[in-house]
Amino acid sequence: MPNFQTVRGMRDLIGKEAQTFIRIITKAQETASLFGFKEVFTPHVEHLELLSAKTGDEICQRMFVFEDLGKRQVALRPEFTASIARLVTSTLRTEPKPLKLFSVGTVYRYDEPQRGRYREFWQSNFELIGADKPEADTELILLTNKLMQTLGLQGYAFKIGHIGIIKEILSQDDVDEKTQNAILQRMDKKEYESALKLVTSEKCRGTLQSLIDLKGNNWRDTIEQINVIVSDYEKAKIALENLTEILTIVTSSAEISLTVEPAFARGLEYYTGMIFEVYIPQLEIALGGGGRYDRLVEAFGGESTFAVGCAHGIDRIAIALQTQNVAHMPKAGLDVVVIPITESVKVDALKIAQMLRDRGVSTGFELLGRKMGKALEAADKHDFDYAVIVGERELCMGSIVIKDLKKREQTTVLITELFEKLGVK
Secondary structure (H helix, E strand, O other), X not given: OOOOOOOOOOOOOOHHXXXXXXXXXXXXXXXXXXXXXXXXXXXXXXXHHHHHOOOOHHHHOOOOEEEOOOOOEEEEOOOOHHHHHHHHHOOOOOOOOOEEEEEEEEEEOOOOOEOOEOOEEEEEEEEEEOOOOHHHHHHHHHHHHHHXXXXXXXXOEEEXXXXXXXXXXXXXXXXXXXXXXXXXXXXXXXXXXXXXXXXXXXXXXXHHHHHHOOOEOOHHHHHHHHHHHXXXXXXXXXXXXXXXXXXXXXXXXXXXXXXXXXXXXXXXXOOOOEEXXXXXXXXXXXXXXXXXXXXXXXXXXXXXXXXXXXXXXXXXXXXXXXXXXXXXXXXXXXXXXXXXXXXXXHHHHHHHHHXXXXXXXXXXXXXXXXXXXXXXXXXXXXXXXXXXXEOHHHHHOOEEEEEEOOOOEEEEEEHHHHHHHHOOO
């Protein structure tokens, strides 16, 4: 008999872990609704050409790629944004802008499995298409802040930068786009020495090194220091002005802990502007992040379209909740199990179970015909709140026994009083 295991980097979610995921997904959906995002569902499998168009060489190398039965090259989605861009250029191309689209589900990357990093992982994804104002960038930060807050996470903080600052410095020193992407990939991994080796201009290297060394919790002071460092780079100064405006709006709109890191980079090649990530102190892995990508939709055959988006790692947020000992999702209501004592009362017991379900009570039924002691022991293990025990003698009097499995108390009540006794309206 083969001992089947899950595929490496993929896992089952059961019990409280599954409940935690449901809680996070539910809060993400509520946050989406709160900010006016509409939920969409896109396929797990897309054409390889679509997914590799602007994702970046590194992620392309980590995609699950295969040939379907029609000899087409397809892949499991490594993130949501390419699929959303396809949707915007096709089905939604005539919809009024801005489009605010929300997705949730699994994505796939062939990473080395470790804590918080799986090959199949869950994300909630938000894309705001068609708005170029800094208010749009701000909305994604505020949305992420609201989600972290709603989930009950403590001490979380944002790391914020602007990819345009680095790109404009490199462009002014005639670094080609391919080399720029290679530099940014290394900077994303904090391989700064390796990144700077790709820069031939001594002045450019010195400027980038100064940005790498600069981090600040007082964002206004940090912005002033960046302004001095990039004083010879006109377009980089324009990017800095954009970042300043975004930070001004964010900090005026909510109390947010943030650090400005001008050399901060993210792994996806399509970013063009503000980028951010969110962390808790106890974990070094980002719980979520995103940024502006104004040229991505155009790359998929659409019109030149402004866009900003973010994604949140549900697996990582679950780890964060566990790390901070934030309570699991509370039960939506009572869990009741109905136990018939004898075969002769089974039909009546099933009717009572159905009465409870019709009133919205989560109701189990003793299906294995176990004796009372074993049935109650099993109900306790399954974390039921109450057992409704149906016996011949009680049934003749129109009654049943209700056992409170938490308080270890039981009482006999009329069937007509069942809902009142359980506190069900």
